[in-house]
Amino acid sequence: QRERDEFPTLKDFRGLQFKSKDSTIYMNFRFRMQNRLGAYTVDGDNLGIREFDARVRRLRMRVDGYLYSPKFSYTIQLAYTRSDQDFDDTGVANIVRDAVVFYNFTPNFYVAFGLNKLPGNRQRVNSSGQLQFADRSIVNAAMNIDRDFGIKAYYKNNIGTAVYHLKAAITTGEGRVANNTDKGLAYTGRAEILPLGAFTKDGDYSEGDLMREETPKLSMGGGLSKNFETTRSGGQIGYYLYAPVDLTTYFADAIFKYSGWAYQFEYIKRTVDNALTYNDEGDVKYAFNGQGINQQVSYLFKNNYEIAGRYSWLEPGESIQSFQQETEIVELGVTKYLHEHRIKLQLNANYQTKQGVFALDNKGNRWGGVFQVELGI
Amino acid sequence: QRERDEFPTLKDFRGLQFKSKDSTIYMNFRFRMQNRLGAYTVDGDNLGIREFDARVRRLRMRVDGYLYSPKFSYTIQLAYTRSDQDFDDTGVANIVRDAVVFYNFTPNFYVAFGLNKLPGNRQRVNSSGQLQFADRSIVNAAMNIDRDFGIKAYYKNNIGTAVYHLKAAITTGEGRVANNTDKGLAYTGRAEILPLGAFTKDGDYSEGDLMREETPKLSMGGGLSKNFETTRSGGQIGYYLYAPVDLTTYFADAIFKYSGWAYQFEYIKRTVDNALTYNDEGDVKYAFNGQGINQQVSYLFKNNYEIAGRYSWLEPGESIQSFQQETEIVELGVTKYLHEHRIKLQLNANYQTKQGVFALDNKGNRWGGVFQVELGI
């Protein structure tokens, strides 16, 4: 089993494995480092550098396995870098990303209790170590439902060769930082169907067709999440609002792979009741609402160079259009996979436009580029 | 040796052990996760939910062992969750819980230098992984002396079949967060006697009679700690006061186990010189003083279900009675030990009263419940 961040990797362990002599303790240790050098231009027709994005983007340690019986599995993941800790939004160094225990009733039905990713949009559930661009899309950034503490249930089965997954969660709705929460919880459901059968090595949650599927493979998914009385601008993530709001997020996505080609599609829409919140001085803080589409297509050459293209479109809802503009990004990526997704070199270039105007002199347009090295086990 | 947080577990190692080829490095790795879902009612007769307590309560990594010679042993423990870091009181993410080196003159006499638990009240010195309720008592919460940096000495010996322990410490008195300190240090001493001999597998520092002692076992202990010129409301813990105070804490406790039954008792009393501190605007911050008793009784069934009852009483001192009320809690706990204290499911329900009035409509009374899963090695 490959990495997807909802689950521990119980089969086909990667990394370093430790087992106690009596086999009651099984632990798999991994780490992942992403070092990045990026730059953004001043605007579309002034190619001077406005800002560098140069840092250890991610440095994570992950331990998963089972204890005393394969029925009790667990995943722990720690994040050590500032931007991986929601620090700038919350003021708290949230080191813990995953801390969850699974009870496996059967190989096809298990329940989780703890902190891990919600079954939201596909690109978010994808591990950041399985991406083909250095970052996820702006659509994901604006509307994903991230991680949350609570109870989750997972079920999968077959109909002939087709595979389907059902996932549901009841969680606090306030994300990683919360110690306690009000009565307003979050409710999430998601279904997936793989009409052409399972992907090789869980490739439905890994970008790019690194397995070079010999027959076409397709996964289609969709779901929704309702988050009641959340105090944060993105529900589980984002800055604190002046008043609680109710969010509803809808997502539909698909991934197709065949013979080195991969195509993925993602649509997310979010509605918010009373998205604008005010304090006593009349200052405003808003919860993002709107909709967006992300599409990516890629081909992996025999030498393990991949070329990928991406087009993302994000439209803010009417109530917040005085704060946010419609944004599009066109991006080109070249990735050299030295050891699948574990060691890779990524070079991305993109052009971002505002208000649907692609002209270089349009206000807010800009060029960007990033070089990223990923190293992990 | 079982876990008690003053010591490394040099014998009967649990967890994953690593040894260098030349046997000069010996390291034992463990982790522990506690995931919790709790709720409190609005008050005693309105059973609506006021607040959920839903989170990764603890996530810790622990490394202990010896280096180059069993005479040099060490314990390191790291805490990754917000509520385990004293963050909300200090603004600092105090990741380090234990970082201490021991020099073992003899197996019965050793000296510690570094950060670890003070030899205070028994329930506090108990590891949080050895508790039979999800939380320690309110008496412990209000007056325990926690961890501190300094020098500690431990001595144990026998008188016939009886065993006794003597422990002493000189420490900074400001707890885990301190980088440096004023002249006012903390001085702690504690003695214990086990008239019926040692508990099976160090059970005097583990709650519940999981070993089902075949003969009665008893430990009685007591001690005191003087903390001079501390700047924090609880000495080593708590928020910062406006002025330093001197604290004295007295503790007496006992634990008895036999044939699946366990009973424990704990009395703590704290006095503070000038407990109320003021800033220039006349705002007040106070150091807790008062006294309290905690008692727990439990029986472990053959199927490793345990039923436990607890009664705690906490009375604030006269000088702070305008800020804090007398509080009592009656609590019932059912615990399923799947692998002793390492994997357990805990379900607790409690009723909290104020001012000694048990009537449901008394102001401040409330019901609470918590379900907790503990998973560790």
Added chain:
Amino acid sequence: QRERDEFPTLKDFRGLQFKSKDSTIYMNFRFRMQNRLGAYTVDGDNLGIREFDARVRRLRMRVDGYLYSPKFSYTIQLAYTRSDQDFDDTGVANIVRDAVVFYNFTPNFYVAFGLNKLPGNRQRVNSSGQLQFADRSIVNAAMNIDRDFGIKAYYKNNIGTAVYHLKAAITTGEGRVANNTDKGLAYTGRAEILPLGAFTKDGDYSEGDLMREETPKLSMGGGLSKNFETTRSGGQIGYYLYAPVDLTTYFADAIFKYSGWAYQFEYIKRTVDNALTYNDEGDVKYAFNGQGINQQVSYLFKNNYEIAGRYSWLEPGESIQSFQQETEIVELGVTKYLHEHRIKLQLNANYQTKQGVFALDNKGNRWGGVFQVELGI
């Protein structure tokens, strides 16, 4: 290879090593703990204690090794204590100290990408686990260039028996805390020559002659670093200034070892354009500039006791002499190496003077002492 913090220790691994069955993953795990008890007097002729320095000074975990091919090596180092995280200057718990990947073109030429130490003054590049006093000198504290994110290149070669090293770096200039940076980067270069050949086990980056060199060994080095538009008082470290400044730092150093004797010398000079920065209220924050010299001499006895002396002199630049005074420190150290630098007991005593006046009654003069235990693998 011994530890120097620019590099992973690929040869002569210490610590615990893990290797995957197929030898594609090689990982070396180490940790290091420094516990300290220090005290400073009120002044030169009042030996009352003004302040204790009692804490876990450092607690670090380090993982290094290579992945899939010895050409891809890496170093990760995490710091868990408050004072090791730049917390008090930045408000951020900077846990990551090193996170860097190396591409080894040849054994003599390699390039690093990520966060690690800059090739600055020798005492700083020295690991804190290879020092003979509990702290580095005041000269280093005031003007070292610490760690920074970016690209670094390292080359070494021989001329006959002489060895030389060339090192260069382009980095963000804002240190560990930075997520992104302006156009002003930092440029660093350094050269070293070892005319008498390589030290035993990389002893040129380890203090004290623990290897008891059988023939005299000498390393001389020098370099400079220009840091443009940095926002911090020390470039990569220090508090935030009110306006960006340009720093230039020059360093020259040498170390000599022979038969248990070691002598080291370090000169650092820093110039700053417009060192004083102001906010709108006219408050001032300044970037340190000035110069200083540190010298240390030591002898290691046969029983692995070392006696060491140190003299440090630090002179602030003219523009900041209303804020900082000329400072000298004379220090004596006795160290017992129980297992080389891995387990050692250190006892240091020092006398600090201000304005070049050694009289006990001079304002600002004081005595200090520290006892430190280091334990690591």
